[in-house]
Amino acid sequence: MAEHAREVDVLIVGAGPVGLVTAFQLAKFGGVSVAIIDKNEKATSQQAYGRAITLFPRTSELLDQLGLAEKLAQQCFACRETVTYNSKGEEVEGRGWSFMETSMNDTAWDFALVLRQKYQEDVFRGALNEYGVEVEAPFSLLDVVVDETAPALSHKVTAAIKNEKTGQQTLFKSKFLIGCDGGHSSVRRMLNIPFHGTTSADKWVRIDGLVKTNVPKPRTYCSIESPTHGNVLWVGLDRGRTRIGYAFTEKHANSYEVFDEAAAIKEAKAAVKPFDLEFECVDWWTIYSVGQRIAESFFVKDCVFLAGDACHTHSSGAAQGMNTGIHDSVNLAWKLSLVLRGAAHFDLLRTYQAERLPNVQRLIQYDKDISRLMTNRLPENWTGDPDTDVNAILGDIMGQAASFSSGLGIFYDLEESNPLNRAGSQKVVLSPGQRGPDVDLVTPGTYETTRLIQQTRNSAMFHVVVFAGGPALSKEAEFYAAMLESTTLTALRAKNLMEFLTILKSVTPSTWEVLGHDPLGRAYFDDSKQNAYQRYGIDTGSGGVAVLRPDGWIGTVTTLSEDAVVELESYFQGIFQ
Template sequence: MAEETRKVDVLIVGAGPVGLVTAFQLAKFGGVSVAIIDKNEKATSQQAYGRAITLFPRTSELLDQLGLAERLAQQCFACRNTVTYNSKGEEVKGRGWSFMETSMSDTAWDFALVLRQKYQEDVFREALREHGIEVEAPFSLLDVVVDETAPALCHKVTATLKNEKTGQDSKIKCKFLVGCDGGHSSVRRMLQIPFQGSTSADKWVRIDGLVKTNVPKPRTYCAIESPTHGNVLWVGLDRGRTRIGYAFTEKHANSYEVFDEAAAVKEAKAAVKPFDLEIECVDWWTIYSVGQRIAESFFVKDCVFLAGDACHTHSSGAAQGMNTGIHDSVNLAWKLSLVLRGAADFDLLRTYQAERLPNVQRLIQYDKDISRLMTNRLPENWSGDPNTDVNAILGDIMAEAASFSSGLGIFYDLEESNSLNRTGSQRGALSPGQRGPDIDLVTPGTFEKTRLIQQTRNSAMFHVVVFAGDTALTKESEFHAAALQSTFLTILNSTAPSTWEVLGHDPLGRAYFDDSKQNAYQRYGIDASSGGVVVLRPDGWIGTVTSLSKDAVAELVKYFQGIFY
């Protein structure tokens, strides 16, 4: 007998990092009821370990804004060093993962945060639990029915679930369903959303464990250019573990009647030659096919979203899977929260696909080339010398994709239909749609250092950052009426015993001093004498930049009227 149907605002299917971070944000922002289900309890070692391991700087910044990154940093292996060895075991400069050492500055999170997915999920689950929400597992999604005659923001989705322990069915009605259930997404399949792309014949092996080796620099992000196993991945992991990854060719497959853990270990030893390797214990290993696919739509029937692997899959060659999924989650959650709480126009939800899809497409193109090069093959449609060293080309492409891979260069296009990113009256070094750089600030009184990200936490609120120039204009009371769902922060271009000494009046919101070199003003391209106003979206991207003039209030009013009721 089925249980009584219950209602929530949002049902999230899939409790991997993307689903957990999405649920956490909605719970943290408040005013929205959330349920999250997963078909697995992740009880076995194969389910618990392995999978994704690396967060790049922009992802860490996003999680820092949510108050989660420091918890991850407590357990992570903070990887700042890379090395590449050729087939003779000689160190080669400027190849492999070397971009990490040159393209991950301009942030406090200037390293690869390496922490196995199991431990990241533990952190996210505990944070979610602090908001009174537990993952419901093991529950399978049996059916999804959408009442397309129902108005927007009604409980138009009915999901039928099965408790895999008891066998009992139940139903949940929700206003929005978010599929975060991976590459084999049940949500995507039940909504019949085409998943376009292909899966190649290429296969890769990944193995995590405790190792002994004579690799000279083992606690790094390392590449070993093997003539038999492709561009071999070697990464120092948390808790002293190491991940080794290599191409699994047809020749390797034909050498084994059954490719099991022992075979995976044997091939790992061959893959890292000329170095020696002993794997003392294996935490996890897998073999998987390489492919690139994108869902035709990330938002269907005005009530169903896809995020993470449910709407895009790719190889692990560029280590972008979890990063891209968390970017999806952060882009979506604050928008969903504002719409559900009646603050923002429903069309705000349509900017999710408009902003995320172009970045996913950029990743897929890079991934196609990187995954082929990592298996010792030149990219498709290669028009250069067919005898070119594939490892050199791989280094060039990874360097080209460096700002994208670090996430620090990810931007959202200026589109007439997207009210979030608007060109303002002030033009400078940074434009709307770009990441708002983290900058060092000085706290009044104590002169302690802080960072902009620490003072602009993501609470689904916009932040209006006033770089004081003409101080008379920073006390306009109309500013407050101009900025709906926003908080204010004033940055002063010099330190003083108090903010009053500089302004001659109370600041707009909390105030901080720039450092003695005026790095904050310089990084944002703001003239210290004339000042400016920067609107930061909840997710930390720049919404608009205006001059600090009497027209600034009207300009901010117009910007926010395009988003809020």
Template sequence: METDVLACIYMAEKESLVDVLVVGAGPVGLITAYQLARFGGVSVRIIEKHSKSVQDAYGRAITLFPRTSEMLDQLGLADELLQEAFACRETVAYNSLGEEVHGRGWSFMNEMKDTAFDFALVLRQKYQEETFRNALRRYGVEVEASVELVGIDINDTASSSLHSVTATVQDAEKKFLKTIRCRCLIGADGGRSSVRRLLSIPFEGATSEDKWVRIDGHVKTDLPKPRAYCSIESPTHGNVLWVGLDRGATRIGYAFTDDRANAYAEFDEQAAITEAIAAVKPFALGFEQVDWWTIYTVGQRIAKRFSVDNCVFLAGDASHTHSSGAAQGLNTGIHDAVNLGWKLSLVLRGLAFPTLLNTYEIERRPNVQKLIQYDADISRLMTNRLPENWQGEPTADVNEVLGQIMDEAGSFSSGLGISYEYQADNPLVSSSSSSGPLKPGVRAPDITLLKPGTFERTRLFRETPNIGSFYLIFFATESSQGVSRAVFHGVEQSRLLKEWIASRSITYLTILPTKVPSVYGSLGRAYFDIEDKPGYQRYGIDPHRGGIAVIRPDGWIYFVIDIHTDVTNELEILFKGILLDPF
């Protein structure tokens, strides 16, 4: 009997069950785990190969662009980030003489409009991770470090509701092996992903011979705008990056050419400082303190596939890598995490069809491929070379071309222009017959609203937090009677819609075109449009007829519906292809 008890204890220590195992505790892994914990109904664990003290030594990513900040805001994380971040609202380029020039170098700030986050949120990755870890801890989930994934086995015959993935992990300190059986495993473990390697997923693309130096620290300088996103056109060090960081620090980046490498027996921290001083000439530079520095290789790669059997998924650098030239790595990874998080939650909670998970790669891959092309061009231009497939004048000024490409990629870089295009196999982006300005798959406008009674201003995104639920936004008619009231009644009587709402798959919200003393009787929480009804205009809805905007949990448009007699049936048809009847 004693032997049996000991065997049971041994097995309990060696094997455990969880719904989702996240591998990698960088921002992408933390945001993925946080969403699953926040939405509820799904158990989650997150493991990290490196201890936190080791991770703290890395400078890594620094910039969150507007769309990313919006998504983090809807997850309740932006306010805390803003308490520590530096809000950068200006880009500037200097030529080799130190003169400010326009239409060259960095110009992406020009497209940061139509958002409350009309700036680059600059905060070094280790401080972002602290915020995300603290948020995850509030849901009772701690990062398990130092724990390394050493094996993955997928039971192809198991039901999707069972724990079909067996992960073998090793404690880096105690060296013993454990197995974790899970329903899904997320590989968010970086460019050298163990998950991708263990599943033999090809990582396609190329690593160039180009190398860049990045150095963070506290500096003294006569640069005119040291707290901006700057580029300095250096004839010897490429298009030099200068970024004002949090806590008064600065990041400087420059090309690490053969000349730089050959000039030193060992390229150490002092060499990195010496070359940084040369790179920013004609401006003066002195370092008071160096926080971090590195040399890294530039390359663009993308995984052959982002998932295996809809039970293992790759996200962030595990599925695609690129240079920091476009400053998109962290942002793209968070876009991956947010796109995947709500879909995985709904499926694992039995509220959505498992085929919903197919849309993760369908939606993310085209945007990643677009980024990789931009990044390949930008990284060459920043080393004073024209893009590889350049069709223009061979003598073109590389800094002018860089400005043109940065301008062209502006809405994509900010994230505000990222959309999910129509594809026949994606039920989330159908071919819309709506004549309005918003099509399925585009970002939902974050319109200004007024709260009932006080008429206090708020934003739609603040009132539609990401809780893993679709939002039905009812734009009521001018009159409290008539078509919209009939629609309200019809929706209230719909069995399927009521059940989906009860399961938290769908949430109601009502927007009224004009202020009234009472919003009693509205579906869900109610708000008013502001004067001249710009909200109705942005959504292409006539205040005299009303309409419905269906917004995905991640803030993209699912559909905009004109009010007509069969609107309830149309809503049921839309959701029947995605959501399961929970009862």
């Protein structure tokens, strides 16, 4: 390799949603140099359109905390309605995507945010550009060399990059390399990371366009139970478009010498029978094989990460691909930022795989079952009645996995080796490692309603939420006094690694007159139903303290007392240097 190289802290390969959101976070959090490359300019319609379309509630919450969700919502089709039709065109209750109407509550983002990937990427690129980082394309990765003798946090990765337009080669030296380059990841291949799993013989077709139809409820998340094309997907898209997806069997394949766009349209019309369908235009279509694979490791040589499809692939049956990838990105970026800035222990990076892998494994098993069911076949390990209606079983399985699919039920396990999720002295219904509920709060003075997520934006900072309790607030006074004496917590606040929020149980004209002192951090009031206290399981009399990680999951929950300060010091000492 050549002698001269461009140095950055992080080189990201792949500028899809996962790579873009990762780069955005690192740039937003500050103090880290980042470059992002992609081998495609996405100039053709096949590259520009298609691909992923749906963000479920927890993903929208994560993007909301990063300040990205509102721009997506401006353009999206907000889908709150689902419907399932049987082979006769009759509406059937409790099947298909019906879980979306019953299990996507407890959040302001209580809908499927449907926006084609092209438009999502435009939003992410624009946000990234605001921090002075642009995608460099078309650049392909030629080679990666890791100097394993070099110390941690040195520029131990050397990557050879080729400009596909000019043929010119460039070297990057980086402290970390992140492969966000999809299921055929060059990063994964060059690092010889095994990719375990299988690809089945099943194939699916997806086609997007502007349609005319007599489907009774076309602007929904819809299933059509076709006896010939499996459980057909019908989704209303942004800009009045529609996506139709169906199983492509060997019988269908044998009917065509070449399966082209005209054939995809013909089969789509057959798939949605007994309804009529005409395409006014087609934006994009594809045919692909269904499979499930997981990388053996998401973090190798202490300097190379994989995220998104680069480390796990599955069918689009559950619409989880982009959601899972963005969860990877959000879990990783704040940890990497803190380590690179010298704030957190290096071992914090090992919690990325520890937290994400179990959730990916849950998805893979779920995906194996529904991908078979969507092609009119029972799950591999099915022991029930072989003549069972596959569509009924599909509805049951999707219903059982509803909280996982919405993302609102995704949790991280309590493990001794993971300092982020720690059982505290306060025993509550919500445990560390679970999502911190978004709740309505009331602002002082104006009494306007706000949401906890809006006040705990993700800036790689922990949020310590003090539920002040009452009526005498003696425990809050003890905690406040002990907090002022804590050099550890004071230092974390000064470095913008942690901040306090105080939640009072009822609305008052003055927070000072209730507390007898200025609140720790910003203060808010619970709503009239004291929903915040109830959702976090905090007694309105004794109060409590909840730590929210930068990504919005609960870190620990303590009683409200002077001893809580010692607990918090211990918690943060396990994370920060």
